[in-house]
Amino acid sequence: DVFILDCGLKLYQWNGRSANKYEKFKGLEMVTKINDDERGHKAEIIILEDGKDDEDELFWKTLGGRGKILTAEEAGDDAEVKAPEKKLFKISDASGKMEITEVGSGKLKRDMLDADDCFILDTGAQVFIWVGKGATKAERKEAMTYGTKYLEQQGRPDWTPLTRIPGGGETPVFKGCFQMWDPPRTISFGTEAKKEKEDVPVDIAALHKKAKAEEEKMVDNGSGKIDIWRIEDFKKAEWPKHLYGQFYAGDSFIVLYTYEKAGKPAWIIYFWQGRDSSQDEKGASALLAKELDDELGGDPVQVRVVQNKEPNHFLALFKGKMVIHEGGKASAFKNKNDEDSFDTDGISLFHVKGTTANNTRAVQVAEEASSLNSGDCFVLLTPETMYVWEGQGANDEEKTTAKAIAETLKFKRSLETVAEGSEPDAFWEALGGKGEYAHTKDLGIFDKEPRLFQGTTSKKGHFTVEEIFDFTQDDLIQDDVMILDAYSEVFVWVGHGANKEEKDKAFQTALDYVKQ
Known part of the structure; x- marks a missing residue:
């Protein structure tokens, strides 16, 4: 067999002398994933081969000393170890109250999923929360909570992975839990003329109409x-x-x-x-x-x-x-040798962005000129001075918020407001020198928010485009194509899992969108 020992910044993979190449490959895949996801690529991966080069002091000391190693015959046949049975549960409030019901186990089929509900998929090694596109707001909100409760009720370890999967954004691992996620293509060898698939054009005019996301109903004004x-x-x-x-x-x-x-x-x-x-x-x-x-x-x-x-x-x-x-407290889980990560050089740059006094916030960005843009405000913290940089296209809410945030962070530093184009030398020195950044002659462009559209192929084979609101980079779906309207430019992003039709249609849709 193959074993993995996690010693924080040292990850060991011990390969038994009778382990097959598939076990070794899977072990390497897992230890690499731990390093990528939990160690920020900082850990050292050490491969030990049973009986050859496994005399590592830390490895055996962590295990309490070297002892007898079972032979392949003593450990038993791999066939005797049964994989846990996969289970699928539906989370739905269709009855008037939130209920969880088991809909299948063992061999699962894709049609067990319903786009109008949320589901819990338990593979044994990890748990997925699948959120259908038509799920109600309550189902979407409660799904992760029910996933957490499920882990607790099943007595699963705290570290069991719980992953949220949006409908249409399924990963290969998720798809692999179902029999024939994508049905096989049928090829006709007859002489009957091939029936042309009806082509439903994308309504470009409808895309240009600025839709509004569902208005969030706040319980109060946040004064509690x-x-x-x-x-x-x-x-x-x-x-x-x-x-x-x-x-x-x-x-x-x-x-x-x-x-x-x-x-x-x-x-x-x-x-x-x-x-x-x-x-x-x-x-x-x-x-x-x-x-x-x-x-x-x-x-x-x-x-x-x-x-x-x-x-x-x-x-x-x-x-x-x-x-x-940026940064944060070091993780405690299997990572005790990791260090806290905070910006300690005395220079920080914060991007201030929003449309109202309540939804404006500041996010730390790279301390360099290229992070600036003329449409927003930025707060630059240096050891002695706090600069509030106001882009020519920044709105009043952003300017007010930038000053309020600067007051919060400045401590004993002096506060200086800087209009774009009138920066002192010390400002550029703190950013590593003056450089290029996003700005435009048409400042009115910054009054418009960028828009993101998702292009995908429906079950009937039609190419459809839907707008995604309040988007971030995490909303890019690898199996689809995305169109980003930045007003001065339109980008087409192609996921590695997108099919040929989606790629072709996306470029044509983007061209039609620009022309109209």
């Missing part, structure tokens, strides 16, 4: 009580009140919001997960949110919040003073 914890060593660590509103992309946080509803206390538990937060921290945030829910009698509403996808009510809690820093 807030408590925040950061996830550290699988526990809730109280976050200092003077840092409320400041988050780290490498961490996960729990935000408890208390307000009054019909004269009684009510709660919302947000668990915010930074884009660079490790899988174990994200999992711990969900489990600890569930524990907090239980402590409050099961009455709170739980909401999972992903960085850059914050709902309006969450943003409203911080009154335009939300800041996302």
Whole structure:
């Protein structure tokens, strides 16, 4: 057999002398995935071959010393080890209340999934939450919570991967859990003329009409009580009140919001997960949110919040003073040799962007001139001076928020507002020198938000295009094509799993979109 020993920044793969090449390959695949997903490519991968070059002191010391190694005959045949049976559960509120029902086990078929509901797929090694495109808002919101509860009820380890899969964005691993995800193509050898597939053109005029995302109904204006914890060593660590509103992309946080509803206390538990937060921290945030829910009698509403996808009510809690820093606290899970990652050189650049006082936020970006753009405001923190850089196309809300955030972060530094084009030499020196950045003669372009469209082939073979709102890079679907309208330019992004028709149709649609 093949074994993997995780020693933090050293990952060992021990290959038994009778292990076959498939086991060795799978082991290497897994140890590489751990290094990529949980160690930021920092770990050293060490391959040990049984009886040849496996005299590694740390390896055997971690295992409590070298002992007797079972032979292949003593360990038993691989055929005797049965893979766990896959199970599929449906999460639906069609009956008027949220219910979970098992819909299949063992050999699963694609048609067991219903686009109007959410599903839990348990493969034994990991659990997927599949969210259908037509699922209700309540089903979408509760799906991850039910996934967490399922892991707890099944007595699964805290580190069991729990992955959310959007309908239409299925990964190869997810598809592989179903028999014939894509049905085989049938080839006719008869002489009957091939029936032409009806071509349904994309309504370009409809794409140009600015649609609106479903308006979020906020429970209040965010003026209630807030408590925040950061996830550290699988526990809730109280976050200092003077840092409320400041988050780290490498961490996960729990935000408890208390307000009054019909004269009684009510709660919302947000668990915010930074884009660079490790899988174990994200999992711990969900489990600890569930524990907090239980402590409050099961009455709170739980909401999972992903960085850059914050709902309006969450943003409203911080009154335009939300800041996302790079770095974060080191993970505790199998990673004790990793180090905390924070920006400590005394220079930081924050991009301030938004359309209203409540939804404007600041996100740390690379400290270089190319990060700037004329349509927004930026806050540049140096050891002695805090600069508020105002692009010529920035709106009033962004300018106001930039100054408020600068006040929050400046400490003892002096504060200086800089209009685009009048930057002092010290400003450019802090960014490594003056350089090119995004700007345009037509500043009116910055009053328009970019738009993202997803192109995909329907079950009937028709190419359809839908707009994605509040998008981030994570919304790019590898099996589809995407069209990004940046107003000055239109981009076509092709996922590696897109078929030929989608590629051809996407370019033609983009050309028609530009012409109209």
